[in-house]
Amino acid sequence: MTRHHTRRGILRAGMATGGAALLTTLPAARVFAQEPAKPGEIIVRAWGGEWVDSLKRGVSDPFTEMTGIAVRHDLTEDNEIQPKVWAAVAQGRVPPIHVNWDTTTNATKSALRGVTEDLSDLANLSNTTELAQPVGLEAYPLVNTYGYVYVLAYRPEAFPDGPPQSWRDLLDPRFKGRIALYNDGIGFHFPAQVAGGGSLDDIPGNMEACWNFVREMKAQNPLLGEDPDFTTWFQNGEIDAACTISTNALAARRNGLDIAWTVPTEGCKFDTDCLWIPKNLPENELYWAKQYINHALSQKGQQVWLDGLGLPGVVPGLTPPEGLAGDPSYPTKPEDFERLIRISSSVQVQNESDWFARFKEIMQG
Amino acid sequence: MRKSVKRFSARIPLRLFESQPDERRKDPVMTRESDTSPFPYPLRWRIMDGLESALDAVWPRSMSRYSGWALVAPALLLVGILVLGLANIAESSLHTLDRSTFLPSEDYTLANYQTVADSATYWRVMWRSLLGAALTVVFTLLLALPYSYVMVRTPSAAIRKALLVALFLPFFIGQVVRAYGILIVLGTSGAVNDVLGFVGIGPFRLLFNFPAVVFGLVQYMLPFAVLMLAPALTAIPREIETAATSLGANWIRTFWHVVIPMARPGLVGAGLVVGTLSLTDFAMPAMLGGGSQDFIANAIYDQFFRTADQGLGAALALLLVALGSILVGIAIALFGAGTLGMGGKR
Structure with missing residues (x-):
């Protein structure tokens, strides 16, 4: 079949081709001409220190570059922003933040309360691993962004015979007053259950083994605090060992402290953090908040963000940060998870208050 | 203006009022001007006059018996907000947390x-x-x-x-x-x-x-x-x-x-x-x-x-x-x- 090309047709085709070529060279912000109006800024709640620095480098700054929307980081503690968001949604007000960077357990409470937006339509979700999906919840009221391990961080100087092999090693009298735990015991309950001679299968029904071990630990007069406290205590020489998230230990090491970490034989708790969007945002702001999370799930965003945190992400093919390949705090393969303890969010959400209360009861004695 | 003079004379301290004739005697310009034009009150007096008029408009003399309450009102308002908050807290304390929804339960309980x-x-x-x-x-x-x-x-x-x-x-x-x-x-x-x-x-x-x-x-x-x-x-x-x-x-x-x-x-x-x-x-x-x-x-x-x-x-x-x-x-x-x-x- 012969086709006749008219001069007008050739001109039309040329214009279309040129237009398409021009479009590909435009910044992404210009391409989405039909997208909702851009807000002046979006507010992302984050943890401070290395946490927010990494998020800024990996997600926020590139997002601003791409869209022109400024990102403001609200460093209100996750536990403190929660009642504010809940109150705003309950009262029909616009919530104080656009995106909440939260622990999955905390976020699950918000999802159960019905204050989270569904994120199932994020384009980059299709490229994520199973870890991204919240367990026990329908659809995606939140999306997990990485996993982390509550390791046993220690000062090598205090363990001249090598890294501690067991959590029970901390019961040595020379560590009396030289150990730190989170003040609600988070991260410690599950390994304590094993170290106390119990079984993980008994969680949450029978955790007496855990409480017995916590009582033994209480006799060691441990310090109880939050992430920043651990860094300060290590820096000031107040403690020799702590049950803390590997990121904090890594940040301390990057700041020049001599700190190492290990996963003892009883195992360490593995958990996830996530991003979610509260309800009641204006439509356009909701759209851009979703785009922010979508960018956080991109290969490039995850790589830079999690390089800073030293944590394994939810996108396949990420390169481990220098020195962390094969590290027990950076699990990527199924065998890496063998010594890590993962309890479902729903069990944690239902029982966390009781565990905190029990831990406090022992420690406040 | 007469009304203004009357109010001012009624409220200014006696000492100030009594000193006026002396001041007028000492100031020949004032005396001379007062012969041809209204009394030239100092600016401060005029401002005070204006403020008093405004106060009269906002809080008439007939309300003076309530002036004490008006002064206490902001403090009472603050205490009232505190009491309101306490009532709210008291109401919250009578609901337990429903952990399946993380909402307070409907029932009242101790x-x-x-x-x-x-x-x-x-x-x-x-x-x-x-x-x-x-x-x-x-x-x-x-x-x-x-x-x-x-x-x-x-x-x-x-x-x-x-x-x-x-x-x-x-x-x-x-x-x-x-x-x-x-x-x-x-x-x-x-x-x-x-x-x-x-x-x-x-x-x-x-x-x-x-x-x-x-x-x-x-x-x-x-x-x-x-x-x-x-x-x-x-x-x-x-x-x-x-x-x-x-x-x-x-x-x-x-x-x-x-x-x-x-x-x-x-x-x-x-x-x-x-x-x-x-x-x-x-x-x-x-x-x-x-x-x-x-x-x-x-x-x-x-x-x-x-x-x-x-x-x-x-x-x-x-x-x-x-x-x-x-x-x-x-x-x-x-x-x-x-x-x-x-x-x-x-």
Whole structure:
């Protein structure tokens, strides 16, 4: 079949081709001409220190570059922003933040309360691993962004015979007053259950083994605090060992402290953090908040963000940060998870208050 | 204008009114102008006139009997908001947390109060808060009384100013920063342990225990106590102490039998302020207690922000309010409102 090309047709085709070529060279912000109006800024709640620095480098700054929307980081503690968001949604007000960077357990409470937006339509979700999906919840009221391990961080100087092999090693009298735990015991309950001679299968029904071990630990007069406290205590020489998230230990090491970490034989708790969007945002702001999370799930965003945190992400093919390949705090393969303890969010959400209360009861004695 | 003159003459002080003819006599220009034009009131008078007119428009004279209430109204509004908040908290305390939805349950129940009553932890925390507050009151007053006395009685202006500066400096530093300073000074590698190291002892764990919390509270409360005691000591005429001395009392007896009884309003007031502030303190136990020396405020924080159980947090908050109110009530019953310098006997 012969086709006749008219001069007008050739001109039309040329214009279309040129237009398409021009479009590909435009910044992404210009391409989405039909997208909702851009807000002046979006507010992302984050943890401070290395946490927010990494998020800024990996997600926020590139997002601003791409869209022109400024990102403001609200460093209100996750536990403190929660009642504010809940109150705003309950009262029909616009919530104080656009995106909440939260622990999955905390976020699950918000999802159960019905204050989270569904994120199932994020384009980059299709490229994520199973870890991204919240367990026990329908659809995606939140999306997990990485996993982390509550390791046993220690000062090598205090363990001249090598890294501690067991959590029970901390019961040595020379560590009396030289150990730190989170003040609600988070991260410690599950390994304590094993170290106390119990079984993980008994969680949450029978955790007496855990409480017995916590009582033994209480006799060691441990310090109880939050992430920043651990860094300060290590820096000031107040403690020799702590049950803390590997990121904090890594940040301390990057700041020049001599700190190492290990996963003892009883195992360490593995958990996830996530991003979610509260309800009641204006439509356009909701759209851009979703785009922010979508960018956080991109290969490039995850790589830079999690390089800073030293944590394994939810996108396949990420390169481990220098020195962390094969590290027990950076699990990527199924065998890496063998010594890590993962309890479902729903069990944690239902029982966390009781565990905190029990831990406090022992420690406040 | 006539109306204005009339009002002004009625309200200006007599002294000012009487001086007017003299001023007019001394100023020939004024006299001359007053012959041809209206009296040239100074600008200040005109402004006062304007303000009075505006006040009359906003708050007519017929309302003057309510002026006292109008002045008290903002304070009443603030107290009203507080009471409203307390009512809200009381209502919240009657709902338990439904952990399947993380919403408060619909039913009204006293279960949260039962939880507190059954919990050994909360009893322990309450006892620790009370003991901490009591010890803080005792130590603070012991330190504040001599400090205030020297500050008030010293003949040296330089010493008085130095004491005042030392007193006010901590006010410009927040509680958290002060607690952080204590962390640095008393830490295992801190200044105190460094000094102890020079004489070959230590290092000791000086932080993260109950004494450290009380120390921090005393350090924080001392300026409040001194500021409340100083006026009470100033009000004691120096001649009374001189009289006691001339009657043969030495300085200690004078201080014990004259100064302290006469300073009682200040001591009771300072004790109440220090006691209630210490009882409700959050930062010092959180920062200096190492996580194991919680006060009630820390337990409330945990329930509101850590476990999202607002009902239980509200119940604890109300119990704290009740505890504080009972203590203040006992103090007033024991010493009388008159002791606080409020005029009446009781």
